Amino acid sequence: MSAVTQTKSNPKRSSLRAFFFERPTKPYVHPFLGGTLLGMVLFLAFLITGNGLGSSGGVNRIVVFIEDLIAPGHVDRTPYLLKMAGGSLNPLDDWIVFVTIGAVLGGFLSGWWNGRLKVETNKGPRITVRQRWALAFIGGAIMGYGARLARGCTSGQALSGGATLAAGSWAVMFAIFGGAYALAYFLRKVWN
Amino acid sequence: MAPFPLPLEGLIGKFGMYAVYLLIGIAFGAALEISGFAISTRLAAQFYFKDLTVLKVMFTAIVVGMVLIFGASALGWLDYNLIWVNPTYLWPGILGGFIMGIGFIIGGFCPGTSLVSLATLKVDGLFFALGSAFGIFLFGETVGWYEDFFNSSYYGRLTLMDVFNLPAGVVVVLVVLMALFMFWGAEQLERIFGGRDLSKEPLLRVAGAAALFLAAVAVMLIGEPTPAEKWTRIAPEKEAQLRNREVQIHPGELLDSLANDQLRVVMLDVRPQADYNLFHLRGARHVPLEQIRSIIPSLLLERTDNQVIVVMSNDEAAATEAWKILVAESVPNVYILEGGINHWLELFAAQDPQIVPTPTPALGLDYIRYQFPAALGDRFPAADPFAHEYEFEYTPKIKLELKRGPSGGGCG
Numbered sequence: 001m002s003a004v005t006q007t008k009s010n011p012k013r014s015s016l017r018a019f020f021f022e023r024p025t026k027p028y029v030h031p032f033l034g035g036t037l038l039g040m041v042l043f044l045a046f047l048i049t050g051n052g053l054g055s056s057g058g059v060n061r062i063v064v065f066i067e068d069l070i071a072p073g074h075v076d077r078t079p080y081l082l083k084m085a086g087g088s089l090n091p092l093d094d095w096i097v098f099v100t101i102g103a104v105l106g107g108f109l110s111g112w113w114n115g116r117l118k119v120e121t122n123k124g125p126r127i128t129v130r131q132r133w134a135l136a137f138i139g140g141a142i143m144g145y146g147a148r149l150a151r152g153c154t155s156g157q158a159l160s161g162g163a164t165l166a167a168g169s170w171a172v173m174f175a176i177f178g179g180a181y182a183l184a185y186f187l188r189k190v191w192n
Numbered sequence: 193m194a195p196f197p198l199p200l201e202g203l204i205g206k207f208g209m210y211a212v213y214l215l216i217g218i219a220f221g222a223a224l225e226i227s228g229f230a231i232s233t234r235l236a237a238q239f240y241f242k243d244l245t246v247l248k249v250m251f252t253a254i255v256v257g258m259v260l261i262f263g264a265s266a267l268g269w270l271d272y273n274l275i276w277v278n279p280t281y282l283w284p285g286i287l288g289g290f291i292m293g294i295g296f297i298i299g300g301f302c303p304g305t306s307l308v309s310l311a312t313l314k315v316d317g318l319f320f321a322l323g324s325a326f327g328i329f330l331f332g333e334t335v336g337w338y339e340d341f342f343n344s345s346y347y348g349r350l351t352l353m354d355v356f357n358l359p360a361g362v363v364v365v366l367v368v369l370m371a372l373f374m375f376w377g378a379e380q381l382e383r384i385f386g387g388r389d390l391s392k393e394p395l396l397r398v399a400g401a402a403a404l405f406l407a408a409v410a411v412m413l414i415g416e417p418t419p420a421e422k423w424t425r426i427a428p429e430k431e432a433q434l435r436n437r438e439v440q441i442h443p444g445e446l447l448d449s450l451a452n453d454q455l456r457v458v459m460l461d462v463r464p465q466a467d468y469n470l471f472h473l474r475g476a477r478h479v480p481l482e483q484i485r486s487i488i489p490s491l492l493l494e495r496t497d498n499q500v501i502v503v504m505s506n507d508e509a510a511a512t513e514a515w516k517i518l519v520a521e522s523v524p525n526v527y528i529l530e531g532g533i534n535h536w537l538e539l540f541a542a543q544d545p546q547i548v549p550t551p552t553p554a555l556g557l558d559y560i561r562y563q564f565p566a567a568l569g570d571r572f573p574a575a576d577p578f579a580h581e582y583e584f585e586y587t588p589k590i591k592l593e594l595k596r597g598p599s600g601g602g603c604g
Contacts, residue, residue, distance in 0.1 A: 030394060032248060032252050032375075032397050034252075035253045036400070038224070038227070038249060038253035038256075039257040040257075040260070041223050042253060043256070043260035044216065046270065047196075053217075053220050056324065056328065059303060059321070059325055060328045060332075063329050078332065095209070098217060099214075099216055100217060100307065101214060102214040102218040103220050103221035104307050105217070106220060106221025106222040106225070106308075107222065107312060108311035109218065109222060110226055111225050111313075117312050122231050122233045122314060122316055123232070135298055135299060136300060136301070137326075139294075139323065140299045140320035142292075142298060142327060143303065144303065144326065146288045146289065146292035147324070149288030150286075150288025150289050151278070151281060151284070153303045154303070159254060160276075162257075163253070163261055164272075164275060165277075165353065165367070166277045167354065168280025171285050172289040175286045175288075176296065178290060179292060179294045179297075180238075180296045181239055182290075182293070182294075188240065191233065191300075
């Protein structure tokens with residue numbers, strides 16, 4: 001109650017709220033249009049820089065950056081981490097980190113512009129919000145692990161490697177769909 | 193033609209370069225968001241055949257990107273040899289992909305979409321992103337236990353063109369056809385499982401499919417630039433380098449470079465097998481001229497910034513041919529051994545009584561003009577002379593071209 005009166009009594013704050021959260025909600029674009037735009041972004045990335053898109057690589061370097069702050073000695077003793085953050089190497093000094101930060105920014109800007117910024121948890125009807133959070137974390141951990149093992153996630157392998165016709169990326173892509181379809185039946189109550 | 197890839201760092205500085213990457217990232221995130229990829233239930237519906245948005249968006253992006261990339265390559269706007277093509281590690285990739293699929297259906301996102309989801313304040317997106325950071329951390333800590341598997345089944349820069357032995361244009365058309373068939377199938381599944389009314393779908397999508405197919409056929413008909421065309425494009429500049437002898441390095445420079453720890457010298461001996469067996473420099477790889485193309489993928493992929501490639505033949509003719517092929521395929525830092533093996537032997541085998549110049553007039557160019565007691569290969573002292581015993585006057589010609597090439601995949 002007091003919170004409501006407070007927002008009402010504070011016009012500055014409510015206008016800020018309106019600015020971010022009360023824009024008219026627009027529908028999503030048609031998948032083929034969204035895909036075409038995504039493909040054009042992908043092409044521009046290759047044309048301008050020679051590199052594709054990605055996201056797990058950027059998260060990886062941010063994780064290693066934090067590890068390097070906490071335990072630099074450990075990073076210097078682990079060969080896989082050493083390549084990114086050994087000695088005076090800054091793991092954030094890499095293009096993929098900026099693509100990753102940009103993706104967050106772009107998602108935010110697009111969500112804001114189209115009136116889709118909303119604090120919410122999307123889930124199937126039969127599970128609780130807390131269960132959904134737990135599953136999201138566990139699924140994320142499995143996905144993150146697999147993405148590093150495969151040297152790239154859906155963006156770096158399936159999307160970028162798929163468009164450049166890298167043979168291994170096509171194998172990764174089919175494996176992703178295969179893994180998800182193989183388990184989908186057993187998780188039907190989570191999502192339906 | 194603009195240089196490819198653009199030397200961004202040189203043009204606009206490091207911050208400018210990173211600003212470009214940031215803009216690309218913003219466009220990437222926005223493209224994911226407008227497709228509805230911030231919503232986990234929408235993504236997961238893919239795997240219950242109700243709403244195949246994920247498949248449609250992903251495959252549309254792949255085929256549109258592919259047609260544009262290979263179209264631009266056919267027209268000479270970008271150089272396929274210089275863009276990053278994910279190297280193939282088959283089994284780690286398949287296992288990792290399978291694990292990712294499991295994570296996808298449990299968590300409802302992939303890493304990129306979870307970032308967009310958290311950016312639009314979805315709490316499940318935040319938990320997924322934190323989870324993937326944790327999984328990535330766990331991988332960094334545990335990969336040391338099975339490094340052998342992680343680096344196994346390595347095929348290098350393997351493309352679908354290599355696998356099916358087809359030209360790029362044909363593969364492009366086939367992939368587009370496969371994608372269009374999948375889109376048709378996806379819509380049928382949505383009709384059956386999701387109760388979607390296909391008559392309400394925009395007709396424009398059929399026109400888009402037709403345009404995509406025609407563009408792919410055009411890419412196939414234009415064809416990727418042949419080696420001869422690639423050479424023609426750069427010939428004026430490169431012929432001048434050959435004429436001005438900017439790329440023919442003195443044997444002394446090769447010897448000093450081999451002794452220089454800061455350089456990684458790759459020597460390619462392009463002579464016939466018999467000549468190579470008679471005598472070759474220690475450490476030189478034997479790649480006959482006819483097979484020089486086969487090593488280009490590995491030279492492009494495994495290159496380091498300090499890599500220098502030196503091609504050599506008996507004189508210079510075959511080495512120059514090899515040089516042209518490598519340079520046309522955008523392999524950086526390639527040089528020719530000046531005067532070839534004959535010149536080398538003249539300098540380093542003068543004291544060796546076993547190796548004698550043939551008195552008969554030369555058979556012609558690019559024949560070996562020395563006689564050996566036996567085909568001892570690199571077991572002659574002249575095959576591996578001590579750098580500090582020799583001092584030559586020469587003009588150093590090796591200039592490392594530190595071109596910022598594609599540095600790693602999206603997840604590198």
